[in-house]
Amino acid sequence: MPFAPTRSGDLLRFAPMNVGRWFIWGTTALVMLALPLVFRQGFALTLMSSMGTMIIFALSYNMLLGQSGMLSFGHAVYSGLGAYVAVHTLNLIGKGQIPLPVPLLPLVGGLAGAFFGVLFGYVTTKKSGTTFAMITLGIGEMVFASALMFPAFFGGEGGVSTNRVVPKPFLGITLGPSIQVYYLIALWCFLSMVLMYAWTATPLGRIANAVRDNPERVAFIGYDTQRVRYLTLILSAFFAGIAGALQCINFEIVTAENVSAARSGGPLIAAFVGGVGFFFGPIIGAVIFIFFVVALSDFTKAWQLYLGLFFVLMVMFAPGGIASLIALNLRVLEHGMLARLRWHYLWVLLAGAVTFAGFIAVVEMTYQLNDIAADGKGKVFGIAFDAQTFTPWLVAGTLLVAGGLALRSAWRGFRREWGEIEQTILDRGSA
Amino acid sequence: MEFFLSSLLNGVSYGLLLFMLSSGLTLIFSMMGVLNFAHASFYMLGAFFAYTMGLKIGFWPALFLAPIAVGLVGAAVERFGLRTVHKYGHVAELLFTFGLAFLIEEFVKLVWGLAAVPYRAPTILEGPLFTIFTTPFPRFRAFMMLVAVLMLVAIYLVLTRTRIGLVIQAALTHPDMVEALGHNVPRVFMLVFAGGTALAGLAGVIGGVAFVTDPTMAVSVGSIVFVVAVVGGMGSLAGAFIASLLIGCIQTFAVALDYSFLSLFKAIGLNVTPDTFFYSFWKLTLSQAAPVLPYVLLVLMLIFRPKGLLGTRED
Numbered sequence: 001m002p003f004a005p006t007r008s009g010d011l012l013r014f015a016p017m018n019v020g021r022w023f024i025w026g027t028t029a030l031v032m033l034a035l036p037l038v039f040r041q042g043f044a045l046t047l048m049s050s051m052g053t054m055i056i057f058a059l060s061y062n063m064l065l066g067q068s069g070m071l072s073f074g075h076a077v078y079s080g081l082g083a084y085v086a087v088h089t090l091n092l093i094g095k096g097q098i099p100l101p102v103p104l105l106p107l108v109g110g111l112a113g114a115f116f117g118v119l120f121g122y123v124t125t126k127k128s129g130t131t132f133a134m135i136t137l138g139i140g141e142m143v144f145a146s147a148l149m150f151p152a153f154f155g156g157e158g159g160v161s162t163n164r165v166v167p168k169p170f171l172g173i174t175l176g177p178s179i180q181v182y183y184l185i186a187l188w189c190f191l192s193m194v195l196m197y198a199w200t201a202t203p204l205g206r207i208a209n210a211v212r213d214n215p216e217r218v219a220f221i222g223y224d225t226q227r228v229r230y231l232t233l234i235l236s237a238f239f240a241g242i243a244g245a246l247q248c249i250n251f252e253i254v255t256a257e258n259v260s261a262a263r264s265g266g267p268l269i270a271a272f273v274g275g276v277g278f279f280f281g282p283i284i285g286a287v288i289f290i291f292f293v294v295a296l297s298d299f300t301k302a303w304q305l306y307l308g309l310f311f312v313l314m315v316m317f318a319p320g321g322i323a324s325l326i327a328l329n330l331r332v333l334e335h336g337m338l339a340r341l342r343w344h345y346l347w348v349l350l351a352g353a354v355t356f357a358g359f360i361a362v363v364e365m366t367y368q369l370n371d372i373a374a375d376g377k378g379k380v381f382g383i384a385f386d387a388q389t390f391t392p393w394l395v396a397g398t399l400l401v402a403g404g405l406a407l408r409s410a411w412r413g414f415r416r417e418w419g420e421i422e423q424t425i426l427d428r429g430s431a
Numbered sequence: 432m433e434f435f436l437s438s439l440l441n442g443v444s445y446g447l448l449l450f451m452l453s454s455g456l457t458l459i460f461s462m463m464g465v466l467n468f469a470h471a472s473f474y475m476l477g478a479f480f481a482y483t484m485g486l487k488i489g490f491w492p493a494l495f496l497a498p499i500a501v502g503l504v505g506a507a508v509e510r511f512g513l514r515t516v517h518k519y520g521h522v523a524e525l526l527f528t529f530g531l532a533f534l535i536e537e538f539v540k541l542v543w544g545l546a547a548v549p550y551r552a553p554t555i556l557e558g559p560l561f562t563i564f565t566t567p568f569p570r571f572r573a574f575m576m577l578v579a580v581l582m583l584v585a586i587y588l589v590l591t592r593t594r595i596g597l598v599i600q601a602a603l604t605h606p607d608m609v610e611a612l613g614h615n616v617p618r619v620f621m622l623v624f625a626g627g628t629a630l631a632g633l634a635g636v637i638g639g640v641a642f643v644t645d646p647t648m649a650v651s652v653g654s655i656v657f658v659v660a661v662v663g664g665m666g667s668l669a670g671a672f673i674a675s676l677l678i679g680c681i682q683t684f685a686v687a688l689d690y691s692f693l694s695l696f697k698a699i700g701l702n703v704t705p706d707t708f709f710y711s712f713w714k715l716t717l718s719q720a721a722p723v724l725p726y727v728l729l730v731l732m733l734i735f736r737p738k739g740l741l742g743t744r745e746d
């Protein structure tokens with residue numbers, strides 16, 4: 001087909017009614033509306049509210065990392081300071097000194113975030129790449145260290161607490177029941193998602209992509225790369241501030257931990273695990289991250305170890321994140337070759353599960369041994385064990401070693417088959 | 432005078448410890464372009480390894496064996512982790528070391544528990560060495576300075592006087608040419624990474640005794656080390672040395688000084704009351720602001736001299 005339209009031609013086609021896009025956004029909105037009808041328990045509502053704020057946070061982070069190539073280790077500065085301004089504003093609303101409806105509070109947080117973006121971004125965006133990463137780390141530490149120096153604003157060790165139920169509710173929305181909080185977060189989450197997606201299509205969003213890919217050339221055609229980074233960072237800080245304010249409404253307390261380095265790591269892990277190359281990647285990542293933090297931390301003390309291991313494995317073997325795994329498999333499916341992979345997938349998953357089971361058992365038993373309060377007895381997958389005896393260690397060790405060996409051979413087979421499929425697809429494309 | 436001398440000695444010894452850490456970081460960065468986010472984690476590993484080894488074989492053998500063990504861990508990390516990630520670029524490498532820092536911290540918590548371990552110096556290094564007027568100067572601080580200076584001399588000699596040092600220096604600027612001359616550059620990289628982490632491990636063996644050995648020790652020193660690397664100039668060993676001493680002294684002096692803007696205003700005759708705008712900022716004393724000072728220095732440096740004290744790179 002010599003005259004087949006090229007891929008970029010497709011993108012530039014004038015399409016006032018993009019049915020596919022309306023469908024996707026419509027479905028997203030419907031799912032967000034319907035979720036509380038399916039999961040009614042209080043725990044599920046809290047979980048989903050946290051996911052909503054994390055989605056905004058991770059997406060705002062991805063404006064930096066994924067869209068503009070800026071690796072930041074201090075994004076919590078903007079969400080945290082936004083949350084602090086929001087909590088003080090909310091307290092003033094509660095006293096009746098500011099006539100602002102509480103549902104609009106995220107706007108205050110966003111503006112505060114953007115303000116600090118203007119302030120700190122001026123310094124950080126002077127640099128790019130590795131140095132940018134280090135400076136953001138330094139600024140993050142600076143703000144965190146200041147948090148204990150100014151107790152009037154940061155509330156010292158205990159933080160600043162508040163009450164989201166104000167004497168004069170707006171249109172009868174008291175925000176007392178957590179279902180109302182969920183819908184407020186869902187609304188802001190949806191709005192932010194749409195706005196951030198729209199941003200990727202603006203001239204600034206496009207040139208930010210160019211700055212990520214080839215800053216030298218962008219400078220050559222007359223753009224100031226530092227200005228592009230600066231503007232992007234301010235916008236990103238705005239959305240981070242919205243996430244911070246929503247968190248303040250959700251938990252009704254803001255502490256110095258909100259501006260800490262650990263908090264900055266959250267959106268980084270979420271965005272990367274989800275996939276920074278795709279707009280929807282960080283959304284997947286945020287859901288998984290909150291699942292790890294909230295759900296898994298109830299089951300095991302070692303959840304951070306699992307999260308860290310998951311992250312490192314993703315960096316090593318799937319640097320495009322889960323979104324890229326989905327996209328790659330969809331492409332194979334498109335060419336009708338996914339069936340060739342099914343046995344390989346089965347073996348890899350099976351061997352992986354065995355290895356992982358052995359690993360979990362070893363970790364959990366070590367924790368039991370070192371825990372002074374515990375007596376070495378515990379449970380893994382509902383199976384009771386006594387870590388002071390030899391047998392459970394033998395079982396776990398066997399699982400780990402045998403699984404690891406099987407995984408290695410299964411992985412090799414998978415890579416071979418995958419490589420062949422890639423080659424076939426490439427050949428078809430050039431033919 | 433007494434205050435000045437003792438603070439200076441403490442500042443210099445702390446600065447030298449910082450240099451032990453930042454030298455490895457700088458070497459690895461200038462060699463491989465990898466900013467090792469997990470560098471302070473290797474420092475922590477050094478302290479914990481030395482503690483465990485010290486229980487069995489005593490402090491002195493552990494002083495040598497623990498850095499070697501840390502270096503072996505570093506070599507394994509480079510061989511099986513970093514080398515895999517290298518093809519995805521510097522951001523992926525940085526993310527890998529970020530995840531690694533997370534993992535090492537969790538590993539330490541898993542093996543040695545959450546509380547601090549009782550890691551102490553042998554009796555010969557305990558007690559004061561001499562007194563400055565009335566302030567005693569601990570023997571261990573002096574030992575710390577001695578080790579750091581010996582290490583500095585050793586690095587200098589290895590880099591300038593040995594064959595492998597010359598290869599490393601050449602691979603810094605012209606890796607392709609060095610490879611073309613028949614040297615195994617990936618192995619040189621592994622060696623540098625192992626060496627750099629071993630230096631961090633050595634700093635940990637010393638620093639673990641001087642401060643506390645607990646799972647938060649990596650986080651508490653990690654970001655300061657980055658500040659040192661940026662202020663000194665990315666990739667400059669001499670710059671890292673000056674910046675380490677500078678930051679070491681700033682922190683020690685600031686902790687002991689109780690001056691604030693308030694005392695400055697009083698000296699020039701301005702009347703500042705609790706009603707004045709930003710009062711909580713004016714009344715802040717230097718000792719309260721001490722934890723923030725290195726980062727303020729970092730920000731000022733980036734505004735006025737972005738390449739650092741002795742750096743040559745603009746980015």
